[in-house]
Amino acid sequence: MPWPQGYADFDKTDFGLTKVSRVSSYRGFIFGTMNVDAQPLEEWLGYARPWLDYWIDRSPDGEVIVRSAAFRMGYRGNWKLAYDNAGDGYHPSFSHRSLLEMASRMGESKDMTYFGKTPDDGPMLAYSLGNGHSVIDQRAAHGDAPGNFWANQRPQPGRERFEEQIRAEHGEDAERLLDLAIGAQINLSIFPNLLIIGNQIQVIEPLGVDRTQLTWHATQIGGVPVTVNTLRMRTQEDFPAFGEPDDQANFEEIQRGLAAPEAEWIFMNRGLEVSGWQSSDEDGVTETAVTDELHMRSYYDEWQRRMNEEAR
Amino acid sequence: MRLTRVPEQFQDTKNNSYHVDAEFYDDLDRFRELFEEDWPHADIADWYQATGFLTREARLIDEGRFNDWLDLFAGDALYWVPVTAGGGEPRTEVSHAFDDHRRLTDRVYWLRTGLAYSQLPASRTRRLIGNVETIDDTEGLRLVRSSFIVNELRAGTAKTYTGWYGHVLNSDGDDWRIRMKMVNLLDSEQYHENLTLVF
Numbered sequence: 001m002p003w004p005q006g007y008a009d010f011d012k013t014d015f016g017l018t019k020v021s022r023v024s025s026y027r028g029f030i031f032g033t034m035n036v037d038a039q040p041l042e043e044w045l046g047y048a049r050p051w052l053d054y055w056i057d058r059s060p061d062g063e064v065i066v067r068s069a070a071f072r073m074g075y076r077g078n079w080k081l082a083y084d085n086a087g088d089g090y091h092p093s094f095s096h097r098s099l100l101e102m103a104s105r106m107g108e109s110k111d112m113t114y115f116g117k118t119p120d121d122g123p124m125l126a127y128s129l130g131n132g133h134s135v136i137d138q139r140a141a142h143g144d145a146p147g148n149f150w151a152n153q154r155p156q157p158g159r160e161r162f163e164e165q166i167r168a169e170h171g172e173d174a175e176r177l178l179d180l181a182i183g184a185q186i187n188l189s190i191f192p193n194l195l196i197i198g199n200q201i202q203v204i205e206p207l208g209v210d211r212t213q214l215t216w217h218a219t220q221i222g223g224v225p226v227t228v229n230t231l232r233m234r235t236q237e238d239f240p241a242f243g244e245p246d247d248q249a250n251f252e253e254i255q256r257g258l259a260a261p262e263a264e265w266i267f268m269n270r271g272l273e274v275s276g277w278q279s280s281d282e283d284g285v286t287e288t289a290v291t292d293e294l295h296m297r298s299y300y301d302e303w304q305r306r307m308n309e310e311a312r
Numbered sequence: 313m314r315l316t317r318v319p320e321q322f323q324d325t326k327n328n329s330y331h332v333d334a335e336f337y338d339d340l341d342r343f344r345e346l347f348e349e350d351w352p353h354a355d356i357a358d359w360y361q362a363t364g365f366l367t368r369e370a371r372l373i374d375e376g377r378f379n380d381w382l383d384l385f386a387g388d389a390l391y392w393v394p395v396t397a398g399g400g401e402p403r404t405e406v407s408h409a410f411d412d413h414r415r416l417t418d419r420v421y422w423l424r425t426g427l428a429y430s431q432l433p434a435s436r437t438r439r440l441i442g443n444v445e446t447i448d449d450t451e452g453l454r455l456v457r458s459s460f461i462v463n464e465l466r467a468g469t470a471k472t473y474t475g476w477y478g479h480v481l482n483s484d485g486d487d488w489r490i491r492m493k494m495v496n497l498l499d500s501e502q503y504h505e506n507l508t509l510v511f
Contacts, residue, residue, distance in 0.1 A: 068405040069395035072503045098428035105421050106327055157412035158332035160322055161313070165333075213503055218406040230337075230403045237406050242422050245430035245508045253429075 027056055028064070029194075047285050048133035051188045055196050058184055063222030066201065068233065071216040071240050075248040077255035079193070079206040082214050083299060085247055086187050086195045086202070087134045089119055089126060089290030090270060095250055099242045103154055114141040115290075120277075124290040130283075132191025132302030134295040139185045147175030149182040156181075156234035162227050169225070180224055181231035191299050199236055210255055214248075216240060268293040268300075315388050325387035325413040332412050337403055340390070343492055344399050346455055347478045351447040362446040362456045365481065365488055370439050373510050378420040381510070386482050386489035391416050393495040393511055408500070408507055419510075428508070435466040435509040441477070453491060454481040464509050473511065474498045 004010060020032040024041035029052070031041055042049060056064055075081075085091065092115035093100070100113060114124065123140035142148040150163075167174040183198025195202035201217040218236045220229040257263070271277050271292025278288040288294050313331045315323070322330035354362070372381040385391070393408035394400055402410060411419055422428055443459040456479040464471045478494040495511040 069400055069501050071395065071406065071408070072501070073507075074503045074505045076505070095429070098422055098425045101425045101427055102418050102422040105418065155329065155414065157329050157410060157415055158336070160328055160330040161333040164330075220404055226403060233402070233404060233406050234410060237408075237410055240406075241409060241508075242418070242428075245506055246428055248506065249429035249432070 060223030
């Protein structure tokens with residue numbers, strides 16, 4: 001600091017960078033909080049933890065590699081619009097009509113069309129996991145057989161030749177490997193700003209009340225041939241190009257709509273008090289239809305609870 | 313893989329992508345090395361032809377004539393907008409667009425569905441291309457390097473994108489087809505809102 005004598009009373013230690021008071025990691029994911037009273041990380045992850053484990057353990061050697069350049073997307077809307085969306089199974093048949101219509105160009109397409117067919121009745125399910133976390137499980141829409149994720153995915157560049165090569169080199173193991181080039185078929189939302197969607201890690205960063213950055217980190221995995229990871233990259237380019245932009249256009253329209261003082265409230269009652277949808281286990285995890293807006297109501301409860309806490 | 317060697321059932325590249333193999337990725341490495349070199353001044357006729365091609369392509373995009381634009385591409389084409397400036401390693405990195413002929417056909421179809429909220433209303437664009445250089449490689453492919461400024465107006469928001477194009481063109485009778493169009497945005501790895509326009 002030049003010429004400190006010009007300040008009669010100055011203590012440099014009062015002006016340092018803010019410290020992230022608590023930093024912990026779980027299987028390579030590093031979490032930080034300014035809240036010195038925050039509960040231990042694994043306790044906070046709670047029932048989201050086994051879902052994160054499932055996602056990491058899809059990698060044959062447990063290694064998920066985040067080395068690709070990231071999509072740094074932004075929209076003129078509040079950060080919650082992205083969090084609302086990540087756990088919502090109601091919007092795809094509406095918001096992603098362009099993608100679904102495009103997918104039908106080459107005849108019958110299975111990818112995501114299951115969201116358009118009586119999604120209230122399953123077999124996909126959503127779970128409210130506590131602490132504002134939730135998950136959508138789409139795996140049942142594909143069935144259990146190895147190779148189903150692969151078979152249902154919209155075709156990526158190089159699909160035919162790479163598939164032929166992987167089948168020739170890996171025989172019966174090919175179905176398992178090809179599935180690993182496709183997303184995990186879960187949307188795991190970890191409150192408040194971490195989304196695990198398909199094979200991508202998304203981080204929500206509010207830049208202002210009406211501006212948000214959503215960074216998508218593409219992943220490779222260890223323990224598979226490079227051809228699988230190359231297909232995996234091509235799969236991870238599909239939704240960011242033809243799906244997410246329509247979501248974000250919707251977010252911006254919602255943000256503009258919210259500015260109208262005459263219409264103050266958003267209706268997020270879908271599934272509320274509908275008989276036969278929700279069931280809870282002894283731990284308080286609630287299972288429901290994928291089109292239930294329980295996800296939104298659950299994390300808003302958590303958000304409100306935290307916003308009412310006394311700041312220290 | 314050269315299209316001439318692609319099995320009969322995969323010849324329709326708007327619906328199949330058998331030719332995108334290890335060799336296809338190796339070609340990209342080779343093109344990029346050539347784009348990094350200094351080139352001698354082109355013959356005026358070649359330069360004029362290259363400039364004319366880019367100008368026509370630019371106009372088709374700016375006028376929203378995407379089917380006509382798609383017709384400029386060869387069956388083994390790549391429309392490539394990398395995230396990492398200069399391309400990075402496409403085998404293990406994602407791109408904003410890594411469109412083979414099938415996915416590029418999808419993209420044009422998608423733009424024309426009228427259902428993509430991110431393109432309602434559609435982007436209006438007008439672009440300027442300059443600093444054009446051209447050279448032929450040893451296999452008779454024509455490489456064209458240029459700088460661009462793309463102005464976009466959509467839903468009341470004006471944006472400007474700047475960068476350089478790398479075109480690889482195939483001779484097709486008296487005309488040319490695009491084998492690769494690489495779009496290198498100055499800020500490719502930065503924050504972007506609604507990147508659904510065509511570069």
